[in-house]
Amino acid sequence: xxxKLTYCSMAVHDHDKALAFYRDVxxxxxxxxxxxxxxxxxxxxxxxxxxxxxxxEPPGADxxxxxxxxxxxxxxxxxxxxxxxxxxxxxxxxxxxxVQAAGAEVMQEPMDQPYGVRDCGFRDPxxxxxxxxxxxxx
Numbered sequence: 001x002x003x004k005l006t007y008c009s010m011a012v013h014d015h016d017k018a019l020a021f022y023r024d025v026x027x028x029x030x031x032x033x034x035x036x037x038x039x040x041x042x043x044x045x046x047x048x049x050x051x052x053x054x055x056x057e058p059p060g061a062d063x064x065x066x067x068x069x070x071x072x073x074x075x076x077x078x079x080x081x082x083x084x085x086x087x088x089x090x091x092x093x094x095x096x097x098x099v100q101a102a103g104a105e106v107m108q109e110p111m112d113q114p115y116g117v118r119d120c121g122f123r124d125p126x127x128x129x130x131x132x133x134x135x136x137x138x
Contacts, residue, residue, distance in 0.1 A: 007043065007053040010083045010128055011060070011073060015040050017125040018056045025102040028054070046087075054085070080107070083128040092134035096120040099132070112136065 012018040019042055022028045028044040031053050035041075039061060043053040059077060060070040076082040089095045092110045099122050100106055107121035107129060119133040 005052060007055055008085075009055045009057050009061075010085065010124075010126075011058065011077055012056045012124070012126040012128070013059065013074070013077070014125065015042050015056060018042070019044070021102070021104070021125050022054070022056070025099060025104070077127045080123050080127045080129045084131070085128070086131040086133055089132045089134050092118045092120055092132055095132045095134075 019030065022044045023030055027047070029047050031043040031045055033040070033042045039058045041058075041061075042056045044056065045052045045054060059073045065073075073082065096110045099120075104125075105123040107123060108119070108131075110118055110120040112118050116136050117133040118136055119131055121129060121131045124130055
């Protein structure tokens with residue numbers, strides 16, 4: 001069996017702020033931007049991985065989600081507990097400087113981890129946790 005990741009979803013509060021972050025700060029390509037029934041989905045991805053899409057979607061985009069559940073999702077997002085993405089980078093310190101300079105909330109400055117990477121962490125404009133890891137063998 002040959003499985004490949006094609007897309008993953010991440011809830012965002014404000015698509016324009018998320019798009020500015022993922023496109024303008026991280027350098028991702030916009031793959032699609034779709035509106036349907038008053039909601040918006042924007043897919044982005046790194047130029048080096050044209051087959052991978054991160055779909056930035058409204059919190060609780062499923063029509064069956066109750067108002068209380070949407071509130072719970074928003075609360076978890078605000079704490080950075082709902083979604084997490086980890087990106088590989090060839091220069092953790094330079095990535096940290098670029099993302100920090102753009103005003104992203106720092107969760108962790110670059111540090112060497114005992115499991116063989118140097119990594120750092122941020123929250124995106126919606127509070128989702130993003131980590132950037134560099135293999136120490138590089």
